[in-house]
Structure formats: C-alpha cells, structure tokens
Amino acid sequence: MKTITLKSPFDMHLHLRDNDMLKLVAPLTSDTFTGAIIMPNLVPPVDTKEAVTAYKNRIMDAVSDKTFNPMMTLFFKPYTKEFLEDVRDEITALKLYPAGITTNSEGGVESIDTIALAPTLNAMIDLDIPLCIHGETNGFVMDREAEFMSVYEELAIAFPKLKIIMEHITTKDAVEMVQKYDNLYATITLQHLLITLDDVAGGMLQPHLFCKPIAKRYEDRDALLNIALSGHPKIMFGSDSAPHPKHAKEACGCAAGVFTSPIALQVLVELFEKNNCLDNLQKFISDNACKIYNMKPSSKDVTLEKKDFIVPKAYEAYGETVVPMYAGETITWSIKS
Ligand code: NCD
Ligand code: ZN
Numbered sequence: 001m002k003t004i005t006l007k008s009p010f011d012m013h014l015h016l017r018d019n020d021m022l023k024l025v026a027p028l029t030s031d032t033f034t035g036a037i038i039m040p041n042l043v044p045p046v047d048t049k050e051a052v053t054a055y056k057n058r059i060m061d062a063v064s065d066k067t068f069n070p071m072m073t074l075f076f077k078p079y080t081k082e083f084l085e086d087v088r089d090e091i092t093a094l095k096l097y098p099a100g101i102t103t104n105s106e107g108g109v110e111s112i113d114t115i116a117l118a119p120t121l122n123a124m125i126d127l128d129i130p131l132c133i134h135g136e137t138n139g140f141v142m143d144r145e146a147e148f149m150s151v152y153e154e155l156a157i158a159f160p161k162l163k164i165i166m167e168h169i170t171t172k173d174a175v176e177m178v179q180k181y182d183n184l185y186a187t188i189t190l191q192h193l194l195i196t197l198d199d200v201a202g203g204m205l206q207p208h209l210f211c212k213p214i215a216k217r218y219e220d221r222d223a224l225l226n227i228a229l230s231g232h233p234k235i236m237f238g239s240d241s242a243p244h245p246k247h248a249k250e251a252c253g254c255a256a257g258v259f260t261s262p263i264a265l266q267v268l269v270e271l272f273e274k275n276n277c278l279d280n281l282q283k284f285i286s287d288n289a290c291k292i293y294n295m296k297p298s299s300k301d302v303t304l305e306k307k308d309f310i311v312p313k314a315y316e317a318y319g320e321t322v323v324p325m326y327a328g329e330t331i332t333w334s335i336k337s
Helices: 018-028 047-063 081-090 117-127 144-158 174-178 197-202 218-230 263-276 280-292
Strands: 003-007 008-016 034-039 069-075 093-096 130-132 165-166 183-186 236-237 301-305 315-317 319-321
Touching: 003 263, 003 280, 008 236, 008 263, 008 280, 018 263, 018 315, 018 319, 034 047, 047 069, 047 081, 047 183, 081 117, 130 144, 130 197, 144 165, 144 174, 144 263, 165 174, 174 218, 183 218, 218 236, 236 280, 263 280
Parallel strands: 008 034, 034 069, 069 093, 093 130, 130 165, 165 183, 183 236
Antiparallel strands: 003 301, 315 319
C-alpha cells in the first residue's frame, strides 16, 4: 500500500478552546501533529502570564501525546516592554485581532495606528516576538481582507524588523502582498485551499463551512492553492481549526469556524497528491514553519497510507458534540496507526 511519512507536522494556527471542548478536541490534534500555535481568543482572552501558563497546563492535561508542543500566544494589547520580557519564555507570538472582527475579539485593537502601537511593536522586535494578525476590516464581507492589505503594508514598512504573520489568508491580494515585503509571512487553512463562497452559500447554506475570513472567489482559491502547492518558503499550514458546539453551528446565527483537526493531514496528502506536488507537502506542513519561527523539528513522524477514511459524522465526548468538515464523506488517505 502506498504510504507517505510527514516529519514533525505543525499546525501554525489552532483554536483548542477550554474545559470540555478542549478535552474533546486536543487529542484530535495531538494524535497527529507534533505542535501547534494556540490562539488566545478565550473568554476572557489570554492576556496575562498567569493565564498563558494556566491555559498551557490545561492543554497538556488534555492532549493524548505528552510530547505535544503547544506554542502559546498572547492576545495583543498595548503591553510594556517589562511585561513582555517577563512573559517572553512562555509565549511564541502575540495575536492581534481588530476589535470585534471575529469570535471573542471584542477586546482587540480599535485602530491599528503605527505610532500608538510603536512601543509594543518595538519591544516585540527587541525580544524577537512575531506578530500574528487577523487581517480583516469591518467592511463588506467579501472585501474585508483585501481592504486590510494597506494595513499590512504600512506595518511591514514601518517595522521592517518585525516578523508579521498574515493569518489564514484567503485572497489573491494577500498572496501578492506576502511576497512583496521580506518581513511578511502567511498561514493558509485547509478549507481555503478547497472551497469558495459557492460551497458555503451557493446552494443550501453549509454552516460547517462558514468561517472568518469567509471563503472567496475561484481565482482567490486558485492563488492560495498554487502558492501552497509550490512549497513557497513564506507559507505555512495553519488549520484555523475552530470547533464550535454542533448546536451553535446548526443554528439561526451560526458561529464562524470550521473544525478540521481530525482530517487535516489526510486531506492535505490527498490534495497535494492530486496536484502532483507531494514532494512539497513537507515544506508546507513543517519545514517552512521551522525556519520562519526558528523552531527545531521534533522526532515525531506521522505516516499516512492510501486507504479510505470515512470521516465521522461528529466527534462526541464530555457532553460536547462537534461536526468536522467533510463529515460522513470519504477521504482516500488515512493515518497509519
Ligand atoms: C475563529 C474562532 O471561532 O475562534 N473563527 C473563525 O471563523 N476562523 C476565530 C478566527 O480565527 O477568526
Ligand atoms: Zn483563528
């Protein structure tokens, strides 16, 4: 049977939530990934050293593989250099959300003013802390990311030594922008390599494919796919796997977020194989991230085999139920146990 081994796979943008949902979803990442960048948008947001370390401990209690590396982030606010120095060893990055732009981002930044934010951003440069950004304005939903490009550009020029990660890019504009400045990098999700707005809302509404940023046009999807398949050194896999309880997705007022952790590696192998680019998957899933974040790969290898995997209709435990992308469908690759 055909197999492929991925060395030290990382998920560079992951929502693990807390409490029972954390217990349910954490093993579904730690089973196959060696580590992940953990998003801080809990309620309340992770914005103190105590909150970071306590959350990390709860994650380690919940994961199946105790060698799993949860790379913690701090919810971006104007912090002092003293504070950042003190928390430096506990975190990998800061995550900036424009206020109110997505799930639990109410405490985010009201306006991205390079002068007002300079003390914090300069301290991050001194301490070599990357800045991860959710890059959307509150404009028309299909234009939100494109409208944010001028902000990325302004930050990239004003802080050339700041490592800026454009999180979950969804547009051709972002694919062009990330290549324009040396200090810009990007993550791409699974769903944005596969779907467009047609899949979300072109027929019957598909709540399990609804996320922020919303999936865009065919030319956007193709630009994302091309740069990911090429193994471009500035592009990393970040699933943005964002579990919400089934009742919050299948509801009037559907929560944004696509749950992909348990299918991510299988679908990526299928996609890269279909496009004859399997040789570049190792870069997308680990090597590029290691270079961008100055990380050492771990010794965890994951082998997949070309064998059908029927995606469960839902994952249920601890009183929580969450529906994955492609629920009930068949993927042609499985994790080799
Ligand atoms: C994420 C969530 O649910 O926390 N939702 C999403 O649609 N991607 C937040 C985010 O990354 O925007
Ligand atoms: Zn996210």
